[in-house]
Amino acid sequence: MNSLLLLILLFLIGIVIISLFQSLRSKITRLLSWRLSAIIAGLYLGFLAMLVPILYLLPANDFIKTVENKEQAISNSQILMNDLYNQKFPSEEDLAKLEGVYKNSSHTFKVDSNKLSINLRTKTGSYHVLIQEKDVDDNEINVSAYVTAQYMGEVNFTKQLAPPAISLKNGILFLTTPNYQTLEFKQFNSDFTVDQFKHQNSNNGLSTNFGEQIIYIHVPKNLEINRDGLEDRIQLIGARQKLIQRAQ
Amino acid sequence: MFLKEADLLSFSFKQFVYKLKAHSNLLYGLMLIQIIALFFSIGGVSHMSSSNGELSVSVNTYSASLVIGFSFIWIFFIGILLTTKQYKKIELPLVTSSLSGNLSDIGFLMIASIFGSITSTLVGVLQRIILYISFDQTQIIFDKFLISFYDLVLGIVIGTLYMILISALGYLIGSITKLSMAFVLIIPAIIFGFLRVYTDFFQKVLLVYTKEAALPLFALKVLITVIILFGVSSLLSPNKEVSQ
Structure with a gap:
């Protein structure tokens, strides 16, 4: 109508x-x-x-190209999220290698307390924090932020997402989501005369796939972790996880 | 004295050249309407956005379809216009019959359709360049930004076929209304009546052309329809003696 x-x-x-x-x-x-x-x-x-x-x-170097394997990237991201919900946590090496997952920031902090608390200041539940204990006590906390595949139609905007602000103060690791971000894209469609014979405008109804954020934290051996009230969003993995399971 | 068959083509051709010159100012209307349509298209033909509370993503879609659509409207009116008394008067100083007059009109409509289709398709290129200058490249999706030469030619061919078809329809409507001014009211009444009783009739007729995905078949359908429409228009034109 x-x-x-x-x-x-x-x-x-x-x-x-x-x-x-x-x-x-x-x-x-x-x-x-x-x-x-x-x-x-x-x-x-x-x-x-x-x-x-x-x-x-016209120079076209900075254009957004849509040649990546979208289906594979989304599928990998979905499998990863299922694994996280089922308490199957990947190593950071595996996570970094996964197609469709992008590392958008990394930080190293000197330990300033014998206890570490996490202050998660996020507006959505799309942040998952994984804490892994190192084999050594090097007095450093390494934090990396990863983001899973994010698409609108054929446009992959994963790499354009602003990373969370991460800082450490008095034993508290602050993870703050960036300010509200707006991304605008311009797409050309074939004219209807051409489309009648080539069916190029098949993505008229653009589907959006918002991904998830994974914060991978490596902490020195024996650093006490406090995750009060955030047990569902902060996961301890590796040796630390086994200790908790035994205690339970 | 009626024109001899052998002379018909040469008379028609002379009339066609004459009309090409006489009606050349009609092209200003096309250029104007294409520029206006381009102006309307600059903001995008469709918009889609999604948000998840932290992030808003939007995609503006652009195409020259509006320019092509406006050009179709233009050729429809030109088809009608050529049958009006004011435009038929142009034939008076020439040796003419109704058939040669119609043939020269058809020739003019074909040239206007080709010109309209080429320019409306190329306005899509202008639109891309304007947006390239206006926006940051990192916002522009490369896919379909560059039109392949094949797509340009295909667009021009399809656009020309559509414009010839639409001009033939306009010419037929003009020829019918020339028989009696009553048809000016009767034709819209019939159309609206049909739309009310057979709601999907026109849609089905349109689909015959718009859903055809094979170019040769589409061209054949257009060709047959155009021959019928122009043929009926010629039959409806009152026979007239050669005027000099």
Whole structure:
């Protein structure tokens, strides 16, 4: 129904424009000879034709390319999230190698207390914190932020996401989500005349796939972890996890 | 005295050249309407956005379809316009019959359709360049930004076929209304009546052309329809003696 209304509206706009032009046409005709009309039409056509090679010569290095394997990236991300919910945690090496998962920041902090608390300041539940104890007591906390595949239609905007702000103060690791982010993309579709024969505009209804954030924290051996109230979002993995399971 | 068959083509051609010059100012309307349509298209033809509370992602979609659509409206009116008394008067100084007059009109409509289709397709290129200049490259999705040469030619061919078809429809409607001014009211009444009783009739007719995915078949359908529409228009034109 909306498309019919749009069609009628376009038709009416067209009629108004043509009618206005027709009313002015007799006055314009007196001023313009057919030679001038032919020259103007030729210049118009020539100008438009000249734009074709210019279009091909435009530098296109920074354009968003949609050649990645979207299905594989989304599938990997979904499997990863299922594993996290089922308490199957990947090593950071495996996570970094996973197609579709992108590391968007990493930090190293000197331990300033014998106890570590996490202050998770996020607006959504899409943040998952994994804490792994190191084999050594090197007095350093290594934090890496990963983000799983994020798509709108064929556009992969994973790498454009701002990383969370991460800081350590008095034994508290602050993980703060960035300010509200707005991403805008411009996409061209084939004209309907071409699309009728090539069916290129199959992504008219663009589906959005928002991913999840994984914060991987490596802590020195024997550092006490406090995750009061955040047990469901902060997971201890490796040796520390086994200790907790034994205690339970 | 009626025109001899052998002379018909040469008379029609002379008339066609004459009309090409006489009606050349009609192209201003096309150029104007394409620029207006381009202006309307700059904001995008569709918009989609999603948000998850932390992030909002939006995609603006652009195409030259609006420009092509406006050009279709233009050629429809040109088809009607050529049958009006004001435009038929142009034939008076020439040796003419109704058939040669119609043939020269058809020739003009075909040239106008080709011009309209080429320019409306190329306005899509202008639109891309304007957006390239206006926006950050990191916002532009590369896919379909570059139109392949094949797509350009295909777009021009399909656009031309559609415009010839639409011009033939306009020419037929103009020819019918020339028989009697009553048809100016009767034709819209029939159309609206049909739409009310057979809601999907016009949709089905449109689908015959718009859902055809094989180019040769589409061209054949358009060709047959155009021959019928122009043929009926010629039959409806009153026979007239050669005027000089």
